[in-house]
Amino acid sequence: MVRHGETTANVGGVATGQMDVSFTERGRQQARECRDVIREKRLELDVIVCSGLSRTRQTAEIINQSASCPLHQDTGLNEQHYGDWEGRHWDVVRPEVERLGENPPNGEQQAAFAERVNATIAKLLDRHPGTVLLVTHAGVFASVLAKYDRSVGKVDNGVLYELTFSGFTTAVRQSHI
Numbered sequence: 001m002v003r004h005g006e007t008t009a010n011v012g013g014v015a016t017g018q019m020d021v022s023f024t025e026r027g028r029q030q031a032r033e034c035r036d037v038i039r040e041k042r043l044e045l046d047v048i049v050c051s052g053l054s055r056t057r058q059t060a061e062i063i064n065q066s067a068s069c070p071l072h073q074d075t076g077l078n079e080q081h082y083g084d085w086e087g088r089h090w091d092v093v094r095p096e097v098e099r100l101g102e103n104p105p106n107g108e109q110q111a112a113f114a115e116r117v118n119a120t121i122a123k124l125l126d127r128h129p130g131t132v133l134l135v136t137h138a139g140v141f142a143s144v145l146a147k148y149d150r151s152v153g154k155v156d157n158g159v160l161y162e163l164t165f166s167g168f169t170t171a172v173r174q175s176h177i
Contacts, residue, residue: 001134001141002063004055005030006157015093017082017107020054027055030158031062037160038133039066046070046130051077051137059158060135067133076120079137083107114143 005027009016038045045067050056052075064071083106085093102110117140124132134140138155144163145151155161 001136001144001161001163002034002059003138003141003155003157003159004053004059004135005034005062007055010157013090015082015085015088015090017079017086017104018053019086023055023058027059027157028062031059034059034158034160035063035066038063044131045133047072047128048133048135049074049077049124049128050135051075051079051140053078053137056135056137060133063133063135074120074124076116076123077134077136077140080104080110080113080139081108113139114146117143118147 006024007016007021007027008024009019009021010027011024014021047069048060048064048067048071050060050071050073052073056077057073060071080102081104082093083104085096085104085107096104108116121134121144124134141155141161142151
């Protein structure tokens with residue numbers, strides 16, 4: 001799995017959820033470096049699947065310049081819809097998260113989000129045997145890892161994380177670029 005490259009919202013500290021936001025030049029560079037890590041590790045990708053948002057699509061397209069494999073979008077990998085929190089600065093949103101939990105007003109409830117993400121990934125892994133690269137969002141990482149009682153802490157932009165699903169255990173290895 002790879003979290004999309006840096007966006008203007010990441011730099012500005014804005015909660016985006018399912019808002020489409022612009023890539024930064026650093027985000028493009030992170031995607032190129034991730035592409036190079038995948039090539040250097042000689043990872044043979046069978047398919048790349050990204051969310052329906054442009055920040056993941058742009059990251060996936062750059063990575064696929066050397067992987068040259070099928071690339072698909074699946075909105076089931078989209079970030080949680082933050083409802084009233086979308087477009088607001090995290091300094092304003094964090095106190096509301098502490099008060100209300102991770103269920104944004106007029107947005108997607110955390111349990112529904114986790115169910116959507118995990119069902120989508122299960123479907124994708126069944127549909128695409130082999131090595132699947134998912135290009136997605138920090139919240140998606142958190143939902144997947146929470147299912148297996150795992151965490152990688154902060155999920156950095158443009159970093160390759162290798163997850164191997166075997167029964168109910170998850171091995172996580174992080175490759176910083």
